[in-house]
Amino acid sequence: GIQVEQSPPDLILQEGANSTLRCNFSDSVNNLQWFHQNPWGQLINLFYIPSGTKQNGRLSATTVATERYSLLYISSSQTTDSGVYFCAVFPLDGQNFVFGPGTRLSVLP
Amino acid sequence: DAGVIQSPRHEVTEMGQEVTLRCKPISGHNSLFWYRQTMMRGLELLIYFNNNVPIDDSGMPEDRFSAKMPNASFSTLKIQPSEPRDSAVYFCASRTSGGANEQFFGPGTRLTVL
Numbered sequence: 001g002i003q004v005e006q007s008p009p010d011l012i013l014q015e016g017a018n019s020t021l022r023c024n025f026s027d028s029v030n031n032l033q034w035f036h037q038n039p040w041g042q043l044i045n046l047f048y049i050p051s052g053t054k055q056n057g058r059l060s061a062t063t064v065a066t067e068r069y070s071l072l073y074i075s076s077s078q079t080t081d082s083g084v085y086f087c088a089v090f091p092l093d094g095q096n097f098v099f100g101p102g103t104r105l106s107v108l109p
Numbered sequence: 110d111a112g113v114i115q116s117p118r119h120e121v122t123e124m125g126q127e128v129t130l131r132c133k134p135i136s137g138h139n140s141l142f143w144y145r146q147t148m149m150r151g152l153e154l155l156i157y158f159n160n161n162v163p164i165d166d167s168g169m170p171e172d173r174f175s176a177k178m179p180n181a182s183f184s185t186l187k188i189q190p191s192e193p194r195d196s197a198v199y200f201c202a203s204r205t206s207g208g209a210n211e212q213f214f215g216p217g218t219r220l221t222v223l
Contacts, residue, residue, distance in 0.1 A: 031209030041198055043214040050209070086152070090209035095165070096142070097212055099152050 002027045002091045004100035012106045013077050021072040021103045023087030031090040032063050033097065034072050038083045046072070046085075077107045113215035115201050121221045127189040130218045133182055134203030142202040142212070143176055143186050152200075158184065159206045191222045 003026040013019055023032070034046040047054050047061040049070065054061050058078075063070040074081055084104050088097040114133040122128055134141045142157040156166040161178045169176070173192070178184040188195055198219050204212040 029209075033212065035214075041219070042216055043200065045211065045213060048211040088212075096154060096157060097209075101151060 002029070002089060002094070002098050004087060004089055004098055006085075006087055006100040006103050008103060009101070010104045010106075012108065015077060015079060015107055015109050017077050017107075018073070018075045019077060019105070021074070021085050021105075023070040023072070023089075023100055025068050025070075025087075025089045027068070028092045029065060029068075029089040030092055030094075031097075032065075032070050033088045034061055034070070035086040035088065036081075036083055037086065037102070038080075043086070074105075077105075079107045079109055081105060082107045113201055113203050113213055115199075115215035115218050117218060118216060119219045119221075121223065122191055123223050124192055125190045126222075127187065128191045128195075128220060128222075130186040130199050130201075130220070132184045132186070132201030132215060134184070134201070135213055136182070138203035138205050138213075139181065140204050140206040141178060141184050143184070144200040144202065144214075145197045146200060146217075147197045155186070188220075191220075193222045196220055196222050 005024045007022045031050040036044045049061050049063045051065045058075045060073045084102040086102045087100040116131045139160050143155040146152045155168045156176045158178045176186045198217045200217045201215040204210045
């Protein structure tokens with residue numbers, strides 16, 4: 001089956017810093033989602049992005065499906081950005097999203 | 110829309126007891142998913158339904174686990190008897206079927222089996 005890798009596995013930032021999280025996948029996909037699991041455990045939808053670039057406030061995401069990767073940019077990070085960021089891909093021949101292992105982000109005040 | 114609704118949010122029970130987790134998907138979504146999340150194994154898909162019919166239950170860990178979806182707006186995940194190793198956060202998610210449509214998660218049920 002499709003393999004999904006996320007890097008880095010862990011990231012510590014000072015408040016105000018920028019960061020880039022990466023998601024690589026091993027096969028063609030129909031779609032891709034980014035989620036944020038906050039410290040209270042809730043899984044929040046960030047982006048639904050099969051290709052191209054989307055922006056939502058301080059966050060933006062770019063998916064290059066032909067090269068099998070997606071990037072999540074966080075600018076001017078805040079302590080509330082802490083948590084785990086998951087990438088989930090929907091394989092062309094699949095029936096469900098496949099999740100990556102996540103990137104754990106800690107933003108320090 | 111209220112989003113995916115799960116109850117209870119927290120459950121503490123003793124080994125051997127029956128546990129029932131409940132989920133109401135987003136109205137109009139006809140695919141429903143049950144996941145389990147632990148530190149050791151991450152996020153695991155247990156079972157999913159399309160139009161109330163179970164499609165793939167290969168992720169259900171053992172016969173102690175069962176899931177039902179009697180109608181389009183309600184699903185249950187039951188563990189009987191429960192064991193300490195079942196302690197985890199159980200998420201329900203929903204989306205419209207027929208493709209790679211956006212999926213939404215409920216707030217989860219944190220289960221502790223003593």
